[in-house]
Amino acid sequence: MMAKVRNKAGQGRGLFGYAIFYLAFLYVPVLFLPIFSFNDSAFIAFPLVGFTTKWYTEMFADTGMQIALWNSLKVGMFTALISTTLGLLAAKALTRYQVPGSAAVLGFTSLPLFVPDIVLGISLLILLNSVHIPLSLWTVVVGHVLICMPFAMAVLISRMEGFDKSLEEASLDLGEDGWMTFWRVTFPLALPGVIASLLLTFIVSFDEFLIAYFLAGTDATLPIYIWGQLRFPYKLPGVLALGALILVASCVLVIFAEWVRSLGTDPNKAPTVGA
Amino acid sequence: MAPANLSTRIPTAARFGARVEAFFRRSDAARGYLLLSPAILIMLAALAAPLLLLVLYSFWSQDGYLVNTQLTLDQYSTALGREAYRTLFYRSLSISGMVTIVTVLLSYPMAYFIAFQVQRNKFVWLILVTIPFWTSYLLRVFAWKIILGYNGVINSGLMSLGILKQPLEFLLYNPTSVVVTLAHAWAAFAILPIYVSLEKIDRSLLEAASDLGDGPIRRFFRITLPLSLPGVIGAAVLIFVPTTGDYVTPALVGGTDGVMIANVIQVQFTKIGNWPLGAALALASMAAVGIFALLIVQAMRLAISRVK
Incomplete structure (x- = not known):
């Protein structure tokens, strides 16, 4: 104990300084998007000229953007619903039943984390092409469910492990059947995890570019639309405005999701991103 | 009957x-x-x-608009034999190798700080480092293009401060800009596995080491670092494998010198329309990455057992 205290006084300050530097490295580069989105100049360069919101109004008026936004919202909602439903069933199976080979199943569903997105995109493209399924927003949903499964599973498994199983057993002992127990006990207790999973998978899908690029066909999602705009220098301020709004929306949703997820759990437990 | x-x-x-x-x-x-x-x-x-x-x-081949389903090794001999592709394989592996090293080195002290020095509100710190991970990858990469560009944030900033007369040209469109951008984009992937393995370390081991006369540095290298290596390995694999196949970053900030294998695969599936060759390039790169990752893991395991 003594050693720990001494040690803390010694290196604590140095590491705190490093931590601040690290957070700056994470956040400052991204802050330039909102800063320049309000700059009254078509060139993204210092010095700042003046304040304007015209890039925002210009961008909102773009019908291509509106269509792409609506497409991304639809894809994101379906992806979130499907991957969270599948993840919830799987999480119940893995946390409540003795399933032989559960480690293998978990490994299999985490595999998309270890396969480059471009490989996931092209191999799905090949499959869809050889069974003659035309590319559409639905094929994007399939690709997005694939990459969202690891996240939905991680969030939901940690939530299902986190609450008392005896509550479910009590419900079964008191004569409720499996379904009623699920809806009246398991689901309400898992609800914070379900909401967090819905939000996080929605964000992953909403922001995903490369898989959508291969699978969307002629429909554009918002990241595909942005990618198209990057070729035209005069469109960049509008892209910055759109990007700033997307970043703010994502941050708000993530913070909300993590807050919901933390309800009723150990506040010092790590978020399970990517692990 | x-x-x-x-x-x-x-x-x-x-x-x-x-x-x-x-x-x-x-x-x-x-x-x-x-x-x-x-x-x-x-x-x-x-x-x-x-x-x-x-x-x-x-194992098939492209015949004009059609795919010839006669089995052949032609795609692999092209993918592995042609000098241009070999250069790209080599570059992709070395860029993501650099990214892995840089990201792990940058993130380790941060993970250490959260695991050992933050007493209250650990959760807030963990959220702070994970938020960027959930936000648009495309936009985070794009931010670096704005920062490093010829008329970008750094050049125009330094020029308006009078420090530079001419914009620096070496900032964007090279392998280094790809490494910097990727290290930034994948930071959260490194912090969390390392943090988890540091958090798991039995604190009494550290006290024992101090009681037996180890100074903080010696104790770190004898106890903390070896015990956290599983997290470091996890982080290294989680970064190395997907970044080798990254498309967006080299396309936006890589220029011609920073082109990576994914960019060539993408071209095979779009403009050129040679899907079999694209497939072979993708699989060859995945195999190379897999072998390389296994070697890293084995080397680190050996290091752990040595230390123990």
């Missing part, structure tokens, strides 16, 4: 049905797999089947 047969068969069928029902009610495994089946089915259909088809494609 017939009636007797029938009468024995009906009870057996009924008993069989009852047994199946009992099996599902009692057997954890069966009920578990019933719940897992939708997830497993979609993973088989959307991941396993496409990957198998990708393998098959890599």
Whole structure:
């Protein structure tokens, strides 16, 4: 104990300084998007000229953007619903039943984390092409469910492990059947995890570019639309405005999701991103 | 004969049905797999089947607009034999190797800080480092293009401050800009596995080391670092494998010198339209990455057992 205290006084300050530097490295580069989105100049360069919101109004008026936004919202909602439903069933199976080979199943569903997105995109493209399924927003949903499964599973498994199983057993002992127990006990207790999973998978899908690029066909999602705009220098301020709004929306949703997820759990437990 | 047969068969069928029902009610495994089946089915259909088809494609060849399904090793001999592709394989591996090293080195002290020095509100710190991870990858990469560009933030900033007369040209469109951008984009992936393994370390081991006379530095290298290596390995694999196949970053900030293998694969599937060659390039790069990752893991395991 003594050693720990001494040690803390010694290196604590140095590491705190490093931590601040690290957070700056994470956040400052991204802050330039909102800063320049309000700059009254078509060139993204210092010095700042003046304040304007015209890039925002210009961008909102773009019908291509509106269509792409609506497409991304639809894809994101379906992806979130499907991957969270599948993840919830799987999480119940893995946390409540003795399933032989559960480690293998978990490994299999985490595999998309270890396969480059471009490989996931092209191999799905090949499959869809050889069974003659035309590319559409639905094929994007399939690709997005694939990459969202690891996240939905991680969030939901940690939530299902986190609450008392005896509550479910009590419900079964008191004569409720499996379904009623699920809806009246398991689901309400898992609800914070379900909401967090819905939000996080929605964000992953909403922001995903490369898989959508291969699978969307002629429909554009918002990241595909942005990618198209990057070729035209005069469109960049509008892209910055759109990007700033997307970043703010994502941050708000993530913070909300993590807050919901933390309800009723150990506040010092790590978020399970990517692990 | 017939009636007797029938009468024995009906009870057996009924008993069989009852047994199946009992099996599902009692057997954890069966009920578990019933719940897992939708997830497993979609993973088989959307991941396993496409990957198998990708393998098959890599042994076919492109004949104008059609695919010739005669099995051949031509795509692999092109993918591995042509100098241009070999250069790209080599560059992709070395860029993501650099990214892995830089990201792990940058993130380790941060993970250490959260695990050992933050007493209250650990959760807030962890959220702070994970938020960027959930936000748009495309936009985070794009931010670096704005920062490093010829008329970008750094150049225009330094010029308006009077420090520079001419914009620096070496900031964007080279392998270094790809490494910097990727190290920034993948930071959260490194912090969390390292943090988890540091958090798991039994604190009494550290006290024991101090009691036995180890100074903080010696204690770090003898206890903390070896015990956290599993997290470091996890982080290294989680960064190295996907970044080798990254498309967006080299396309936006890489220029011609920073082109990576994914950019060439993408071209095969779009402009050039040679899917079999694209498949072979993708699989060859995945194999190279896999072998390389295994070597890293083995080397680190060896290091751990040495230290122990």
